[in-house]
Amino acid sequence: MSDRLLVLVRHGQSEWNLKNLFTGWKDPDLTEAGVAEAREAGRKLKAHGLVFDLAFTSVLTRAQHTLDLMLEQLGQTKIPVHKHLALNERDYGDLSGLNKDDARKKWGEDQVLIWRRSYDVPPPGGESLKDTLARTLPYYVQEILPCVLRGERTLVAAHGNSLRALIMVLEKLSPEGILKRELATGVPIIYRLNADATVASKVDLAA
Numbered sequence: 001m002s003d004r005l006l007v008l009v010r011h012g013q014s015e016w017n018l019k020n021l022f023t024g025w026k027d028p029d030l031t032e033a034g035v036a037e038a039r040e041a042g043r044k045l046k047a048h049g050l051v052f053d054l055a056f057t058s059v060l061t062r063a064q065h066t067l068d069l070m071l072e073q074l075g076q077t078k079i080p081v082h083k084h085l086a087l088n089e090r091d092y093g094d095l096s097g098l099n100k101d102d103a104r105k106k107w108g109e110d111q112v113l114i115w116r117r118s119y120d121v122p123p124p125g126g127e128s129l130k131d132t133l134a135r136t137l138p139y140y141v142q143e144i145l146p147c148v149l150r151g152e153r154t155l156v157a158a159h160g161n162s163l164r165a166l167i168m169v170l171e172k173l174s175p176e177g178i179l180k181r182e183l184a185t186g187v188p189i190i191y192r193l194n195a196d197a198t199v200a201s202k203v204d205l206a207a
């Protein structure tokens with residue numbers, strides 16, 4: 001029986017995560033802690049006996065660097081890697097580069113939470129989760145899912161909100177259901193899919 005394996009990993013801590021800045025499509029690299037998280041993610045995947053046939057990532061440095069570090073730990077640096085902006089973080093628009101606490105002081109706790117976690121309210125000049133889903137989902141359906149369903153064991157290194165969008169679809173979560181879903185940096189989530197693309201099992205390596 002083919003192993004329809006799909007592993008999703010949010011990048012390790014970035015320089016701007018550390019500084020508490022809205023990042024979106026800005027392109028900071030990982031911090032030392034982020035590098036350590038990515039290596040740890042790779043070690044955990046290896047400890048679970050996982051092997052991959054290909055990987056997908058965004059066009060942003062923090063996700064690519066995380067993927068490279070995981071593949072190093074797995075001893076799998078030669079597998080094909082597909083990079084696409086469909087997997088980029090949600091575009092935070094005018095908030096990009098602003099401190100999240102300063103934004104709360106300026107616009108209020110509730111408004112900032114709406115921008116960060118509501119399904120369909122975009123931050124000024126940026127993308128809502130719904131907008132993010134509108135670009136990640138077609139890429140998932142057309143490029144990633146066919147590989148998984150063919151039995152190609154697939155690793156995806158991406159971002160908090162591009163992955164929340166995919167998780168919403170995979171786990172059939174409602175807009176309310178996804179609201180409280182936070183993704184820790186550098187923590188793999190291991191899915192195995194049924195032939196009809198529904199989730200057969202899920203293991204969150206944070207748990």
Ligand SMILES: O=C(O)[C@H](O)COP(=O)(O)O
Nearest residue numbers: 021022023024089116160
């Ligand atoms: O782009 C960012 O600032 C973060 O990677 C994700 O931010 P969020 O948790 O505020 O959505």
